[in-house]
Amino acid sequence: MFATAPLQYRGVPAVPSPSRVTVAFLAAQALLLAGGVVGDTTLPAYLVVLAAPLLALAVTLRRALSETEPAVRWGWACVAASLGVWSLGQAGNLWWEWGLGQHALPHRAILLLFQLWAVPLLLLLARPWREREPHTAFGLDVLQALALSLVWFWLTWGSLAPDSAPDAPGLSVQLWLIDTQNLYLGVGMAVCWSAAVSSAERTLFGAMSLHVGLYTLGAALNNHLTVHWPEAVTPAWSSLITLAFLPLVWLAWPGARSLPSPWPLPSRRWEFLVRSVSPMLLSGTLLLLSLRLVRLDYGWGVAGVLLAAGASAWRSTLAQVQHRLKSESLRRQRRKLARIAWTDALTGVPNRHHLKQVMARLQQPERRRHPPRDWTVMMVDVDHFKPLNDQRGHRYGDACLRQVAQALSGTLARPDDVLVRYGGEEFLALFPATSHRDAPGLAERLRGAVEALALQHPASPSGCVTVSVGWASHSEQTGELDMDTLIAQADLALYRAKCEGRNRVAGMA
Numbered sequence: 001m002f003a004t005a006p007l008q009y010r011g012v013p014a015v016p017s018p019s020r021v022t023v024a025f026l027a028a029q030a031l032l033l034a035g036g037v038v039g040d041t042t043l044p045a046y047l048v049v050l051a052a053p054l055l056a057l058a059v060t061l062r063r064a065l066s067e068t069e070p071a072v073r074w075g076w077a078c079v080a081a082s083l084g085v086w087s088l089g090q091a092g093n094l095w096w097e098w099g100l101g102q103h104a105l106p107h108r109a110i111l112l113l114f115q116l117w118a119v120p121l122l123l124l125l126a127r128p129w130r131e132r133e134p135h136t137a138f139g140l141d142v143l144q145a146l147a148l149s150l151v152w153f154w155l156t157w158g159s160l161a162p163d164s165a166p167d168a169p170g171l172s173v174q175l176w177l178i179d180t181q182n183l184y185l186g187v188g189m190a191v192c193w194s195a196a197v198s199s200a201e202r203t204l205f206g207a208m209s210l211h212v213g214l215y216t217l218g219a220a221l222n223n224h225l226t227v228h229w230p231e232a233v234t235p236a237w238s239s240l241i242t243l244a245f246l247p248l249v250w251l252a253w254p255g256a257r258s259l260p261s262p263w264p265l266p267s268r269r270w271e272f273l274v275r276s277v278s279p280m281l282l283s284g285t286l287l288l289l290s291l292r293l294v295r296l297d298y299g300w301g302v303a304g305v306l307l308a309a310g311a312s313a314w315r316s317t318l319a320q321v322q323h324r325l326k327s328e329s330l331r332r333q334r335r336k337l338a339r340i341a342w343t344d345a346l347t348g349v350p351n352r353h354h355l356k357q358v359m360a361r362l363q364q365p366e367r368r369r370h371p372p373r374d375w376t377v378m379m380v381d382v383d384h385f386k387p388l389n390d391q392r393g394h395r396y397g398d399a400c401l402r403q404v405a406q407a408l409s410g411t412l413a414r415p416d417d418v419l420v421r422y423g424g425e426e427f428l429a430l431f432p433a434t435s436h437r438d439a440p441g442l443a444e445r446l447r448g449a450v451e452a453l454a455l456q457h458p459a460s461p462s463g464c465v466t467v468s469v470g471w472a473s474h475s476e477q478t479g480e481l482d483m484d485t486l487i488a489q490a491d492l493a494l495y496r497a498k499c500e501g502r503n504r505v506a507g508m509a
């Protein structure tokens with residue numbers, strides 16, 4: 001009987017479930033911020049808002065380390081990196097407002113950190129999933145994602161004075177730009193979610209769609225209310241942005257159940273479309289935003305346009321090169337497979353499939369205009385092969401077959417002559433443009449070549465391995481060539497040679 005109780009590992013502490021951790025976090029947040037435990041000061045709110053992404057960072061990093069699918073591992077690592085940058089921004093906020101007592105817009109560097117949060121997420125969206133790419137393409141993607149974030153930063157905050165108050169005129173336009181950026185990332189994640197194939201991929205993009213979606217909503221509410229209705233936004237309310245990070249804690253928890261998808265499994269065409277378009281996402285968006293930036297800052301705008309154009313040109317060149325290399329290697333593999341498929345593994349001479357190929361080639365239109373007038377087919381069979389196997393073993397029999405095949409091949413003189421292994425110890429030789437006048441001499445050459453090998457055969461009357469050959473010839477004057485009939489006639493002739501005592505040739509004109 002096997003024990004059915006769950007195994008207990010001594011010394012390993014029980015791992016809490018993601019639901020317990022999330023609920024505990026929310027309870028702690030509620031205790032801190034509601035109930036008047038700490039009043040309405042900003043410090044606890046800032047600490048809670050810093051704790052949530054740090055917790056999500058720890059969980060996603062652990063998930064990245066334990067993930068087995070390389071593409072998904074890379075994805076979780078990107079998420080962890082973005083959470084790290086966001087946490088830095090939040091720490092900056094804390095220092096700015098609580099440490100320095102500033103209540104105007106945060107320092108530019110802090111705003112920049114909140115913008116750079118998007119860089120790893122842009123890279124996550126732009127990677128061609130599961131495809132290996134050269135390092136240069138990745139380097140260019142990193143450069144473009146950075147440039148895109150900087151351009152976005154420029155467009156959002158560039159025109160605003162550093163010391164603007166939270167209710168400065170024109171600020172709401174900037175906030176709409178932030179919303180657009182968050183929405184862009186959220187829609188991107190949802191599209192990737194809809195094209196995800198494996199359950200690990202679906203969990204990653206599903207969790208990120210929830211995270212970015214909630215973050216977009218929370219940030220929009222927070223930012224717009226702060227500008228238009230400042231008294232409504234207490235630190236307790238704005239700390240609810242933590243809700244955006246908790247789905248990551250829940251879903252990225254190693255071993256957590258995978259997220260059920262609201263979409264049906266993607267069709268091959270949709271998956272293909274999303275994966276093919278995503279690498280061009282960065283260049284396209286950078287180009288559009290840089291064109292907008294040109295009006296504000298000509299130099300940087302043009303630099304952005306050039307980077308986007310150069311990167312997409314480089315990418316398409318790489319794609320061309322990769323395509324050429326792949327099709328070249330496919331062609332080589334196809335040739336190799338064809339060689340394997342048409343060659344007899346034991347003797348190394350062509351097999352029966354090859355015979356069909358040869359027949360098709362000889363009857364190609366350009367050949368049909370001047371087809372060979374005469375054809376000869378020969379069936380060659382090793383004599384007394386069964387007793388040879390019985391007395392000397394199959395290994396010796398195989399070695400003899402190999403040598404016989406090589407000797408027979410060696411007698412073929414013209415490029416169109418073919419020798420194939422037709423069955424166990426039976427070979428077929430096809431001689432186009434060979435008439436019944438030349439056939440007996442050729443057949444004798446085949447027989448003699450094997451006899452000359454002088455391979456020991458204790459059960460043969462001659463003491464060595466011999467073959468019998470039956471030949472049949474077809475001439476143009478006798479009508480259309482029917483290869484099956486010709487082979488059947490050569491077989492009959494072989495039977496005659498066997499009956500007449502073996503180690504001889506017999507034919508049918």
Ligand SMILES: Nc1nc2c(ncn2[C@@H]2O[C@H](COP(=O)(O)OP(=O)(O)OP(=O)(O)O)[C@@H](O)[C@H]2O)c(=O)[nH]1
Nearest residue numbers: 381382383384385386387389394397398424425498
């Ligand atoms: N070692 C070896 N034996 C093979 C192979 N293919 C077929 N054989 C053997 O070849 C033998 C053919 O036997 P038979 O058809 O009776 O012909 P035979 O003994 O040569 O007699 P005759 O053709 O009448 O002279 C069988 O024992 C097969 O097992 C092979 O690839 N390797």
